[in-house]
Amino acid sequence: MSRDFYEFFCPVKVIAGERALEHIPFELGLLGAARPMILTDKGVIAAGLLAHVQKALASSGVAIGAVFDEVPQDSSLATVRAAAARYREAGCDAILAVGGGSVIDTSKGVNILVSDAGDVAEGGGDLLRYAGAHHLKKPLRPLFVVPTTAGTGSEVTLVAIISDETRGVKVPFTSTFLMPNAAVLDPRMTQTLPAHLTAMTAMDAMTHAMEAYTCLAANPLSDAYATSAIQKISNHLLPVLDDLKSPLGRLELAQASTMAGIAFSNSMVGLVHALGHTLGSMTHLPHGVCMNLFLPYVLEYNLPVASDRIGELLLPLAGPDIYASTPKGRRGTETITQLRRLRDTLNARCKLPRTIQETGKLDRSALRTLAERALDDGPVAFNPREADLSDMIGIVERAWG
Amino acid sequence: MTLLSRFRDLEPAAQHAYVSLMMAVIGRGLVAASQTDDETRRELAAFTPGMVIAMKVIPSGPSFALVLQPDGTLKLLPSFDGRATLAVVFKHLAHAFLVFSFQESTTRAFANDRLYIDGDISHSIRLVRCLNRMEALILPQAIAAKAVKRYPAIAASDKVRAGARIYGRLALNFVNGDRP
Numbered sequence: 001m002s003r004d005f006y007e008f009f010c011p012v013k014v015i016a017g018e019r020a021l022e023h024i025p026f027e028l029g030l031l032g033a034a035r036p037m038i039l040t041d042k043g044v045i046a047a048g049l050l051a052h053v054q055k056a057l058a059s060s061g062v063a064i065g066a067v068f069d070e071v072p073q074d075s076s077l078a079t080v081r082a083a084a085a086r087y088r089e090a091g092c093d094a095i096l097a098v099g100g101g102s103v104i105d106t107s108k109g110v111n112i113l114v115s116d117a118g119d120v121a122e123g124g125g126d127l128l129r130y131a132g133a134h135h136l137k138k139p140l141r142p143l144f145v146v147p148t149t150a151g152t153g154s155e156v157t158l159v160a161i162i163s164d165e166t167r168g169v170k171v172p173f174t175s176t177f178l179m180p181n182a183a184v185l186d187p188r189m190t191q192t193l194p195a196h197l198t199a200m201t202a203m204d205a206m207t208h209a210m211e212a213y214t215c216l217a218a219n220p221l222s223d224a225y226a227t228s229a230i231q232k233i234s235n236h237l238l239p240v241l242d243d244l245k246s247p248l249g250r251l252e253l254a255q256a257s258t259m260a261g262i263a264f265s266n267s268m269v270g271l272v273h274a275l276g277h278t279l280g281s282m283t284h285l286p287h288g289v290c291m292n293l294f295l296p297y298v299l300e301y302n303l304p305v306a307s308d309r310i311g312e313l314l315l316p317l318a319g320p321d322i323y324a325s326t327p328k329g330r331r332g333t334e335t336i337t338q339l340r341r342l343r344d345t346l347n348a349r350c351k352l353p354r355t356i357q358e359t360g361k362l363d364r365s366a367l368r369t370l371a372e373r374a375l376d377d378g379p380v381a382f383n384p385r386e387a388d389l390s391d392m393i394g395i396v397e398r399a400w401g
Numbered sequence: 402m403t404l405l406s407r408f409r410d411l412e413p414a415a416q417h418a419y420v421s422l423m424m425a426v427i428g429r430g431l432v433a434a435s436q437t438d439d440e441t442r443r444e445l446a447a448f449t450p451g452m453v454i455a456m457k458v459i460p461s462g463p464s465f466a467l468v469l470q471p472d473g474t475l476k477l478l479p480s481f482d483g484r485a486t487l488a489v490v491f492k493h494l495a496h497a498f499l500v501f502s503f504q505e506s507t508t509r510a511f512a513n514d515r516l517y518i519d520g521d522i523s524h525s526i527r528l529v530r531c532l533n534r535m536e537a538l539i540l541p542q543a544i545a546a547k548a549v550k551r552y553p554a555i556a557a558s559d560k561v562r563a564g565a566r567i568y569g570r571l572a573l574n575f576v577n578g579d580r581p
Contacts, residue, residue: 386549
């Protein structure tokens with residue numbers, strides 16, 4: 001596509017593939033760090049994933065200063081403060097986040113507090129001073145991220161969302177200085193994900209990529225990442241469900257997630273995310289499930305203004321044969337048909353719900369509330385087609401099933 | 402060079418003057434809409450009284466700040482210098498000029514990184530809806546359509562009636578020197 005103006009930024013070093021974890025000591029050394037704190041959660045520990053990291057760091061000159069494994073499912077200010085205190089007590093000099101979205105967001109918050117930008121130099125300890133956009137003015141401590149799911153893309157984004165439990169709100173922090181120094185994609189770290197979670201997180205990444213490609217801030221560079229991510233998920237998701245331990249397949253999905261993350265952090269997302277965030281907050285359904293629910297219905301809604309762009313996604317999604325045999329004017333609807341087919345397959349194989357009704361988590365009478373609340377969610381601004389309340393109600397009615 | 406292309410390529414000093422004027426109009430227009438337009442009042446009802454809304458050009462360009470009063474109306478803060486609850490921040494005077502000369506819609510400017518939002522993003526979505534509503538009411542459709550993503554369905558009679566109320570209050574606000 002051509003754009004009269006755009007910005008694109010991704011300074012995160014991607015270290016991907018077999019034995020990627022073993023590159024961490026060298027990379028930390030390049031940044032002058034030798035005593036990282038590992039930030040993780042109980043699930044990662046229980047799955048035995050931390051052992052891979054500990055083994056990779058053993059005998060490398062890098063000593064693990066502390067392990068903080070108390071990150072909850074939704075990151076909170078209290079957790080960030082507790083982890084920052086542990087970091088300082090142990091005299092650490094870097095952060096190694098091992099986990100999913102909550103762990104990664106927590107690590108970004110901790111990095112504000114333990115760096116000169118935070119309370120160490122200023123004696124305040126008030127993370128909220130840095131809430132909002134662009135209030136950090138200098139680089140933070142080295143932060144490496146090892147994702148254990150292949151969906152969020154948080155390892156390459158400049159945002160952290162942290163709950164303020166006292167006020168009951170989610171606080172966004174946005175700064176380029178929050179971006180990790182490195183994302184380490186090692187297939188060993190996602191091999192234990194069960195089929196259901198694999199499908200759910202892959203559809204999260206698929207949504208990031210499709211919205212990145214079809215929303216208002218899409219640009220030539222984000223397009224390249226988005227289409228590659230879609231192709232990788234399309235080619236490798238079902239084979240991985242057949243062979244959950246496949247190193248190559250796992251690596252492809254991990255890369256797809258990171259590429260989709262790079263794409264959407266530079267082009268933003270739209271109504272699928274607005275609806276998904278809202279449904280998630282009302283029902284506590286996982287984010288990936290919510291994305292999977294709304295994706296085809298929002299694409300349908302956007303067809304009148306983005307038919308060509310949606311049609312171009314047919315190539316990475318369905319391959320050259322189907323793309324070439326579909327007339328240009330029908331490619332948009334065919335993209336949605338192919339997406340529905342993939343969702344049907346995932347539903348048959350691992351019960352990933354396709355409609356709100358199938359989740360059993362929301363009463364039909366709450367659809368209007370869902371539509372009203374979603375209208376205030378940030379991604380609404382970047383959707384290619386404007387939506388008012390009646391439009392949103394139409395989408396959620398169709399997504400009901 | 403046509404008049405239009407000359408306007409689009411104004412010198413910085415002229416851009417500053419134009420953006421300052423538009424900021425004054427928009428700030429007072431929002432105040433007027435909060436006093437006269439039910440839909441704007443419904444949007445503002447979601448905000449907490451005392452909340453400060455600002456629009457500014459960094460580092461020290463034209464700006465305005467409004468505070469939401471307990472009765473749900475907005476009031477201009479003529480010399481506000483603190484951190485607003487919600488700020489729409491243009492990165493450069495030229496970017497603000499693009500938006501206020503209707504060469505780029507607010508949404509497109511956001512997508513093009515010409516500006517950023519400092520504060521709760523959901524509040525900013527409501528604020529943009531208020532801005533869109535006000536622009537749709539007070540501007541000719543041909544101009545307002547360039548400022549918004551989708552021109553809203555407003556009956557001509559409603560547009561005239563609501564627009565006149567906002568214009569009237571806007572004029573009063575200018576004449577009265579922004580007294581409450």
